[in-house]
Structure formats: structure tokens, C-alpha cells
Amino acid sequence: MKIPLLFCTVLLVFFPNKGTLHAQPSAPGGDENFEKVYLSDAYQEQQSFRDSLFLWQENVRLHTDKSIFLPGEVLFFKADILTGPEQLRVSASEVLKVEFLDKEGVLLMSQFLRIENGMSYGSIEIPRKIDQGHYYLRAYTRWMLNYGPDVLATKEVFITNKRSQSKFNLADVVLRPESGSLIDQLPSQVMVYHKYTSLQQTPVVDSKGRIVTRINDFGRGIGRFLLTPSKDEAYYIMIEEDVLIPLPEVKAKGYTIQTNNLNPDKALIRVEASEQLLKKAVTLNGKRKGQTIFKKEIEFENNSWEQIEIPKNELAEGILELTIEDLSGQVWASRPMQIEQNELQIKVERTTASAGNEIYKVQVLDFLGNPVETELSVSLVEERDAALSGRSAIRDLQEGINSRNQRFIDDMLLLTGQSDEHQNYINANQIPDEITYTFQQGLEFYGQAYDLNNSLLTNTEIQMLITAGEEAYAIETKTNPNGMFKISGMQIDGEAHIIFRTPGEETEEKLVKVVPYEYEIPPLKLSENALIKPKNRKGSDPEMPQRSMQDFSSESESEKLIELDQVTLVATRELQKVTPSRFDLRATRVIEQDLDRPKTLPQLFLNIPGVQVVGLGTLTPRIFIPRAAQLGPLLWVIDGFPLNQTTRLVDVMNLLSFVDVERIELLIGAEASVYGSRAAGGVILIYTRTGSDIDYLERKDAEVQFRGFQESLDFKEYVENKKSKRIAEHVPNTLYWNPQLKTNSNGEAVINLSQSSNNSPISVTIKANTENGLKGNTISFFK
Numbered sequence: 001m002k003i004p005l006l007f008c009t010v011l012l013v014f015f016p017n018k019g020t021l022h023a024q025p026s027a028p029g030g031d032e033n034f035e036k037v038y039l040s041d042a043y044q045e046q047q048s049f050r051d052s053l054f055l056w057q058e059n060v061r062l063h064t065d066k067s068i069f070l071p072g073e074v075l076f077f078k079a080d081i082l083t084g085p086e087q088l089r090v091s092a093s094e095v096l097k098v099e100f101l102d103k104e105g106v107l108l109m110s111q112f113l114r115i116e117n118g119m120s121y122g123s124i125e126i127p128r129k130i131d132q133g134h135y136y137l138r139a140y141t142r143w144m145l146n147y148g149p150d151v152l153a154t155k156e157v158f159i160t161n162k163r164s165q166s167k168f169n170l171a172d173v174v175l176r177p178e179s180g181s182l183i184d185q186l187p188s189q190v191m192v193y194h195k196y197t198s199l200q201q202t203p204v205v206d207s208k209g210r211i212v213t214r215i216n217d218f219g220r221g222i223g224r225f226l227l228t229p230s231k232d233e234a235y236y237i238m239i240e241e242d243v244l245i246p247l248p249e250v251k252a253k254g255y256t257i258q259t260n261n262l263n264p265d266k267a268l269i270r271v272e273a274s275e276q277l278l279k280k281a282v283t284l285n286g287k288r289k290g291q292t293i294f295k296k297e298i299e300f301e302n303n304s305w306e307q308i309e310i311p312k313n314e315l316a317e318g319i320l321e322l323t324i325e326d327l328s329g330q331v332w333a334s335r336p337m338q339i340e341q342n343e344l345q346i347k348v349e350r351t352t353a354s355a356g357n358e359i360y361k362v363q364v365l366d367f368l369g370n371p372v373e374t375e376l377s378v379s380l381v382e383e384r385d386a387a388l389s390g391r392s393a394i395r396d397l398q399e400g401i402n403s404r405n406q407r408f409i410d411d412m413l414l415l416t417g418q419s420d421e422h423q424n425y426i427n428a429n430q431i432p433d434e435i436t437y438t439f440q441q442g443l444e445f446y447g448q449a450y451d452l453n454n455s456l457l458t459n460t461e462i463q464m465l466i467t468a469g470e471e472a473y474a475i476e477t478k479t480n481p482n483g484m485f486k487i488s489g490m491q492i493d494g495e496a497h498i499i500f501r502t503p504g505e506e507t508e509e510k511l512v513k514v515v516p517y518e519y520e521i522p523p524l525k526l527s528e529n530a531l532i533k534p535k536n537r538k539g540s541d542p543e544m545p546q547r548s549m550q551d552f553s554s555e556s557e558s559e560k561l562i563e564l565d566q567v568t569l570v571a572t573r574e575l576q577k578v579t580p581s582r583f584d585l586r587a588t589r590v591i592e593q594d595l596d597r598p599k600t601l602p603q604l605f606l607n608i609p610g611v612q613v614v615g616l617g618t619l620t621p622r623i624f625i626p627r628a629a630q631l632g633p634l635l636w637v638i639d640g641f642p643l644n645q646t647t648r649l650v651d652v653m654n655l656l657s658f659v660d661v662e663r664i665e666l667l668i669g670a671e672a673s674v675y676g677s678r679a680a681g682g683v684i685l686i687y688t689r690t691g692s693d694i695d696y697l698e699r700k701d702a703e704v705q706f707r708g709f710q711e712s713l714d715f716k717e718y719v720e721n722k723k724s725k726r727i728a729e730h731v732p733n734t735l736y737w738n739p740q741l742k743t744n745s746n747g748e749a750v751i752n753l754s755q756s757s758n759n760s761p762i763s764v765t766i767k768a769n770t771e772n773g774l775k776g777n778t779i780s781f782f783k
Contacts, residue, residue, distance in 0.1 A: 461477075
């Protein structure tokens with residue numbers, strides 16, 4: 001693929017070379033217990049190669065107003081598009097696709113959003129009829145598809161159909177020792193998660209019922225405790241006297257991994273071994289996507305443990321899998337660790353105004369303490385579940401630096417498998433093996449055209465008549481030898497109607513049938529080993545044929561597309577402007593309505609030779625045909641349907657609007673004989689308009705519904721107009737959402753909030769991504 005020179009130059013200016021990454025040994029005189037680990041040679045070589053490239057990877061960071069919803073609620077979200085090794089908030093793509101999928105990878109709904117200044121924000125209404133369970137919000141640009149499903153930003157949300165709090169369920173409890181296993185006589189942190197039950201000070205007991213420790217609950221359903229187990233003992237969490245949750249069986253020997261990930265610049269890793277394994281050579285490995293990022297040989301000489309320092313600033317963001325392996329490759333212990341560069345400090349303070357309103361003051365500083373003027377996405381959520389209510393641990397989380405608290409919470413959620421963001425950041429310098437998808441600058445339509453006999457329209461000019469709201473315009477294109485065509489760069493807001501036709505005489509407009517196509521649905525990637533193959537929309541065909549871009553043009557592109565399950569219907573015959581005469585009779589007299597200046601029925605009859613109008617201008621006019629006088633009755637026929645023999649002109653005027661009249665024919669004598677004796681005095685045939693004479697066509701059966709750029713609901717209007725005011729006692733309630741809260745030159749912003757009626761904790765979640773690549777996020781709790 002060739003990239004325009006101008007575009008290359010712009011990217012080079014935006015993203016300066018950061019240089020290769022090399023870890024250095026710790027300086028002499030430092031803490032002897034720590035040493036920096038060397039990055040693998042293969043990783044360094046790949047870094048050096050990637051740093052010389054100009055085709056940067058785009059990355060999306062997602063923020064939703066909350067993560068638990070009821071059916072029918074609206075999910076609000078913000079997406080920041082970050083590009084290149086500096087992760088600047090800028091994008092060469094101008095279109096973001098957002099999808100809502102179930103746990104099987106079935107696409108339930110999707111939308112396209114504009115990307116402006118590296119940002120997009122929107123909303124999705126949760127269907128009212130939806131099963132309870134886990135669902136996924138996914139956002140990506142088309143360029144990101146070149147890097148595979150690993151890099152597509154995916155956020156997990158939970159839909160609950162229950163408005164009351166769930167009872168305690170053993171199946172909802174997650175237990176995980178930090179290293180994956182409990183080892184005899186080796187201290188280990190054990191993580192606990194339960195969505196609805198407070199586990200604060202819940203005892204941990206042995207087989208004899210003796211309390212060995214208690215759970216320290218940190219809110220958001222997560223807790224942990226420290227345990228030094230014995231291989232001859234079994235351990236349980238005692239929820240109630242008769243409700244015991246068993247811990248994993250204690251192994252006789254092994255290794256433990258403990259990490260301290262609170263420092264923004266480095267992670268400290270402590271590896272401890274059983275006495276039986278002290279002389280065994282092992283390595284600490286850090287892997288991502290099966291690739292070894294770093295490796296450190298460990299030899300336990302004077303101690304049964306060793307500590308290693310990992311420099312975070314030399315590692316790409318994402319989840320690292322830490323493993324302890326012996327020389328044969330056997331994995332003895334493993335632990336995930338999140339690497340995230342958090343360069344911004346975000347502070348939140350709350351005060352109460354005299355009117356009872358709550359005021360939240362936000363301040364954003366860089367790592368040097370300088371104020372940062374930027375845009376934030378902010379959500380204030382009233383937490384109602386028992387996992388948060390009334391906990392002293394919430395106040396504890398308010399102490400210290402917010403970013404450290406955030407890393408602490410994120411780490412425990414990661415260990416218990418409850419992290420709602422499956423965003424696998426890989427090296428931003430990476431370039432794909434093959435560039436298949438191009439940058440998207442506008443909306444596109446792909447189709448295959450057929451005539452009314454279902455024959456391909458090859459090398460044929462096609463006209464698209466597009467109506468969106470009050471705007472209407474036309475686009476012309478041409479099909480290729482396969483009947484394929486594409487339209488690019490469309491800037492359409494909301495829903496539009498598209499009519500396809502071939503050029504022709506005004507009286508012979510030809511509608512065509514078009515089979516639309518769209519891009520394939522990527523697999524749903526949730527973790528390193530969890531790849532859910534794409535499935536169709538609900539109700540679509542089991543097999544969705546794919547098309548490549550080279551089918552639609554002569555250019556050597558290969559973007560994959562799939563046929564939509566919706567097929568366009570067309571009219572079965574061409575529309576005619578003039579309604580044919582009944583029985584192909586030649587009328588004695590004919591008068592046509594003036595479409596620009598239509599005349600009343602009496603006025604039309606005045607223009608028919610041989611017809612007299614009596615009482616013109618009165619309420620009861622009538623017509624008289626001297627030529628047919630005394631011959632018999634006069635028959636009125638409207639669009640082929642004879643009326644009652646006693647019908648008069650005034651009756652026809654009350655039955656039919658004169659603006660709907662196309663023409664009037666008069667049959668006298670032999671021409672009227674086809675209607676028999678009831679028409680001895682003549683026949684007056686009135687034809688009404690079919691609509692085919694109008695410049696536009698009734699295109700209901702020949703149109704495609706096209707979804708343009710989606711507009712987000714306004715959060716304030718949504719809250720004010722919310723149909724259901726019922727509140728679920730365990731479902732968080734979003735009190736405030738703003739995807740574009742701006743800080744001033746002092747790095748400050750103010751949020752005014754009407755005080756919540758419930759005495760529930762309020763969580764304040766803030767995410768920031770500046771134009772120059774600084775990132776930060778925090779979550780604060782207020783009781």
C-alpha cells in the first residue's frame with residue numbers, strides 16, 4: 001500500500017522518534033535488594049525497527065458512565081483515539097465504529113461516530129427485551145483492523161433484569177491466590193470478589209473452625225487477606241456458620257509471586273521459593289501475546305526470596321503475564337500485571353453549597369505539578385449495592401494519591417477476573433505484516449446492482465438519490481464488470497433513504513435492485529486465550545458471504561466485506577405517467593387537468609365541447625349534454641368503477657377532490673355501448689392521478705435505509721425525560737455524565753450536583769487524555 005507523501009510528513013512531525021529502549025543495571029550504592037531487569041534482545045531489536053516507522057498504530061480508550069445497567073437504560077460512553085508511540089490524542093481516521101455484542105460475539109447493534117480532535121462520544125439504548133448477563137461495548141477505527149482483534153478496545157458491562165438485590169450465591173464468589181496456588185509455609189495474598197455481599201472482616205478458618213485471619217474489604221466487591229498456609233490443613237471462608245467456601249488445596253512445594261505496582265515508574269516483584277527448590281534454577285518471565293518481553297534468571301543463594309525491579313516506562317501499556325519457569329519450561333507460578341502510564345494527577349474535592357447542592361472541584365496536574373488545560377470525561381454514580389454501602393474502607397481509599405488507589409483497585413480486579421476493560425495495548429510502534437484496511441475519512445456504501453430480471457448490471461452508470469432529513473442530493477457511480485460499486489466519503493448525519501436507479505428519460509425512470517455489503521465483524525477478543533469467533537446478527541442467515549475490496553474496484557485493495565441480511569425490493573414494472581383508457585376506447589371528448597393550476601370539476605366540464613354546466617357557482621351545479629338528451633341515463637365511472645345510476649355532479653364533487661383528477665373522458669353513442677343500456681345517455685369517465693406524474697417517485701419498495709453518523713443523547717435531557725422513574729436498589733444510578741468537561745488554565749473544573757436523595761456512596765470516575773499524549777484516570781468515593 002502506498003501512503004501519500006504529505007501524510008507521511010505530517011505523521012513524522014506529530015510523532016518524533018523516541019529512540020530504542022534499553023534497561024540499565026541499578027546504580028552503585030543503591031538498594032542491594034533490587035536490580036533492573038534487562039529487556040530481551042529480540043524485544044529491543046523489534047523496538048528499534050518499529051521506532052523507524054511512520055505508519056503509527058491507533059488505539060482507543062473507552063470510558064462508560066457505569067458498568068451495570070437495567071434493560072431500557074441508556075449507556076453513555078466516551079472514546080479517545082490515541083496514535084503512535086507518544087499516544088497523542090490525534091487520529092488520521094475520521095470515523096469510529098462502535099458495537100454492542102453479547103458474550104457469544106453476536107452483534108446486537110452498531111453505529112458510526114465522527115472523530116473530532118481525537119475524540120468521539122455517544123450513547124446506546126439497551127434493548128428492553130434482553131437476557132441478563134455480560135455484554136461488551138467495542139470501539140475501533142478501520143485502520144485498527146490491520147492489527148487484529150487484540151487491539152480493539154472492549155469494555156464489559158453487565159445487564160441485570162432483577163430490580164432487587166440478589167441473595168448470596170456461592171457461584172458468585174471468586175477466590176484467587178496471587179500466584180495462582182497456595183504453597184506450604186509461603187505467605188500469599190488471596191483475592192476475593194463478590195458483587196453483592198459485604199465481606200468486611202469475614203473470618204477465614206481452618207478445618208477445626210479456628211479463625212486464622214479476616215478479609216479486608218476495599219469496596220467495589222473486592223477484598224483480600226494474607227495467609228501462610230500449611231499443607232496438612234484445609235482453609236475456608238466462613239460467610240455464616242453453615243456456609244463455608246473452601247480455598248484451593250495447599251501444595252507441598254512451589255513458588256509465589258508478589259508484586260508492588262503502585263509506583264508509576266517501576267514495579268517491584270518478589271519471588272519466594274519452597275525450601276526444597278532453593279537450588280533449582282528458574283527464570284522470571286514477562287510475556288505478552290506469547291512474546292517474551294523480559295527474562296530474569298533467579299538463583300536463591302542467601303535467601304529464599306529475591307526481589308526484582310521492572311522499569312515501567314520502557315514497557316508498552318497492556319497486561320503482562322508474569323511466570324516462574326524452570327529449565328524444562330514448566331510453569332510453577334503465574335500472575336497478570338497491568339502496565340499503565342498514568343502521567344496526570346487528578347484530584348477531586350467535594351463541598352456542600354448553602355442550597356444543599358454538592359460541588360465537586362477537579363484539578364488536573366502533570367507529573368511536575370503544573371496545571372493541565374484539557375478535556376475530561378466524568379461520571380458521578382450513586383452506588384447502591386451492598387458491596388459499597390457503609391464501608392469504612394471507602395474512606396481509607398480517599399487517603400493518599402488517587403492514582404495509587406486506582407492501580408491498587410485495578411490490580412485486584414485484574415487478579416479476580418473482574419476487570420471490565422479488555423483493552424490489550426500493544427506496542428504503539430507496531431506495524432502490521434500486511435496493510436489490508438485503509439484510513440476511513442467518511443461513510444461508505446458497497447453494493448451489487450441487478451436489473452428487474454435479477455441480471456447483473458455490469459459497467460452500468462448508477463444514480464443514488466439520497467434524502468436525509470430536509471437535505472437531498474444525488475451521487476453517480478459506475479459498476480464494474482462484476483456489477484459491484486462503492487461510494488466513499490459520505491457525510492450523512494442520522495438515518496437516510498437511498499434510491500438506486502439507472503439514468504434514463506424522465507418518463508422512464510428505472511429502479512434497480514441493490515444488494516448492500518458491509519465490513520466483516522471481527523472476532524471478540526477478551527483475553528490472551530479467549531477468542532470468540534464472529535457471529536452474525538440475530539435473525540440473519542447462518543452464512544454471510546464475504547466480498548473483498550478488489551471486487552468493487554480495480555484498485556489492489558483487499559478489505560473484507562459481508563453481505564447484509566437485508567435485501568432491497570423493487571417495483572415489478574415501470575411507472576407510467578398517463579393512466580390508459582378503459583377497454584382502449586377512443587373517447588368522444590377529452591379534457592386534462594392542469595397540474596400547475598388545477599380547475600374545479602364544473603370548470604373542467606365547461607372546457608368540454610358539447611357539455612353545458614347549469615348552476616355554475618351555486619352549491620348544486622349540474623351538467624347537460626344536448627347531443628344525448630332524451631337518449632337515456634348518464635353513467636359516471638371513476639377509475640373504472642361505475643357509480644350509482646342516480647349520481648349527480650354535486651355527488652361526484654363531494655366524493656372526489658378536483659386536485660386528484662388527471663383527466664375526464666366523454667363517451668357518447670357507440671363508444672358508450674360497452675357499458676350497456678345503463679349508459680344510453682353517455683358515459684363520463686374520470687381518471688385520478690397515480691402519482692407517477694410527479695417528479696419524485698413513491699420509493700417505499702425501492703429504498704435502502706442507510707445509517708449515517710449517530711448523534712449522542714444529551715444526558716440532561718435523558719434524565720429529565722426518562723420514562724421509568726423506578727430505581728433498582730442494587731443497580732448504580734448515574735447522577736452526572738459529561739464527556740467534555742474542560743479544565744481552565746489553572747487545571748481546574750467545577751461540577752454542580754443536586755444532592756442525592758439516598759445516603760449512598762458516590763463514586764467519581766474521571767479519565768483524561770491530552771493532545772500531547774499525557775494520560776490519567778482516577779476513581780474517588782464520597783460518603
